[in-house]
Amino acid sequence: MKRHEREPLLAVARADGPWLVGTDGRRYLDAISSWWVNLFGHGHPALKAAIAAQLDTLDHVMLAGLTHEPVVRLSERLGALTGLGHAFYASDGASATEIALKMSAHAWRNAGRAGKCEFVGLVGGYHGETVGALSVTDIALFREAYAPLVRLSAALPTPADP
Numbered sequence: 603m604k605r606h607e608r609e610p611l612l613a614v615a616r617a618d619g620p621w622l623v624g625t626d627g628r629r630y631l632d633a634i635s636s637w638w639v640n641l642f643g644h645g646h647p648a649l650k651a652a653i654a655a656q657l658d659t660l661d662h663v664m665l666a667g668l669t670h671e672p673v674v675r676l677s678e679r680l681g682a683l684t685g686l687g688h689a690f691y692a693s694d695g696a697s698a699t700e701i702a703l704k705m706s707a708h709a710w711r712n713a714g715r716a717g718k719c720e721f722v723g724l725v726g727g728y729h730g731e732t733v734g735a736l737s738v739t740d741i742a743l744f745r746e747a748y749a750p751l752v753r754l755s756a757a758l759p760t761p762a763d764p
């Protein structure tokens with residue numbers, strides 16, 4: 603809960619294409635792109651139209667016992683790309699990591715090897731900040747304070763860090 607090293611914070615009023623526009627009226631090139639979600643720029647017309655159309659039709663429904671046409675279409679495309687035939691959705695990167703850890707342990711359990719539940723991560727790797735994801739994340743800043751909660755995995759060197 604430390605204060606951010608960049609104070610005062612940059613107050614963003616809006617965004618457009620590659621630009622963030624501050625409350626000070628200045629434009630800032632958004633080289634972050636919010637990392638995961640703005641690869642095509644802010645307010646991309648096709649994405650906005652698709653989001654608005656989906657909101658008008660169905661904003662959200664959980665997938666436990668329910669389904670809908672867009673998720674079927676996406677799952678079929680992902681299934682064709684991966685050859686897996688199934689899709690399982692997570693709400694964010696850390697949740698996806700949790701699910702991957704659980705799924706792999708579960709697959710071994712189903713195969714009769716319930717004890718096979720050790721994981722390896724990469725030196726310096728980052729997989730999110732939930733407790734399970736921290737077990738394969740090798741960044742002390744994120745992990746140290748929660749050491750008693752985290753079930754540590756082995757960290758393997760990467761070619762960049764032999």
Ligand SMILES: Cc1ncc(COP(=O)(O)O)c(C=O)c1O
Nearest residue numbers: 694695696697699728729730731
């Ligand atoms: C490889 C990797 N895994 C997991 C995450 C965590 O994603 P999220 O912040 O959506 O939980 C990140 C985020 O940068 C990531 O780069």
